Amino acid sequence: MKIYVLDNGGQWTHREWRVLRDLGVNAEIKRNDSEIDELIDADGLVLSGGAASIAYETFKLGNTALYLEKMNIPILGICAGAQFIGMYYGARVGPAEHPEFGKVRISVSKEGSLLKGLPDEFYAWESHNDEVKEVPTHFELGASSETCRIQYFFSESLKRYALQFHPEVEHTQYGTNIFKNFIDLCAP
Numbered sequence: 001m002k003i004y005v006l007d008n009g010g011q012w013t014h015r016e017w018r019v020l021r022d023l024g025v026n027a028e029i030k031r032n033d034s035e036i037d038e039l040i041d042a043d044g045l046v047l048s049g050g051a052a053s054i055a056y057e058t059f060k061l062g063n064t065a066l067y068l069e070k071m072n073i074p075i076l077g078i079c080a081g082a083q084f085i086g087m088y089y090g091a092r093v094g095p096a097e098h099p100e101f102g103k104v105r106i107s108v109s110k111e112g113s114l115l116k117g118l119p120d121e122f123y124a125w126e127s128h129n130d131e132v133k134e135v136p137t138h139f140e141l142g143a144s145s146e147t148c149r150i151q152y153f154f155s156e157s158l159k160r161y162a163l164q165f166h167p168e169v170e171h172t173q174y175g176t177n178i179f180k181n182f183i184d185l186c187a188p
Contacts, residue, residue: 047081
């Protein structure tokens, strides 16, 4: 199995790669402006977080729109990657009313495949100024926090999964489980 982590300039991109690698996946970090033919052998993609403001600097996410349009494989967006998924599928993205940094309690309303087997509440690590303001059409809301209504949204039919929080850091409870669930989604 091969999963590429698309580098959007996030501080934890290497951590995402390492979690996947430690779980036995042939994982590789690729630039977000990689040509689609360089990714054609992927069973899944992770769109990393990044410093770019999705509301104002989408050009910093390279060919991400092309990957979402052309690749019929599971794609997991984390933080800025999740915001880009939201925007690509028609949701409004903008500055958070309450930017989140550090530990927050996540409340799961619908687990979907990505949060399968997790408890209804757990703690996760945040680092974001922008957020998705509405769930895109054809997507479902899966989890919220006290100050960010859209922490997780997904479309099983499109194979798109988006997390505002960071499952790759040690401070996020069940982060490894989330990656295991994503690996299961990518299994050929």
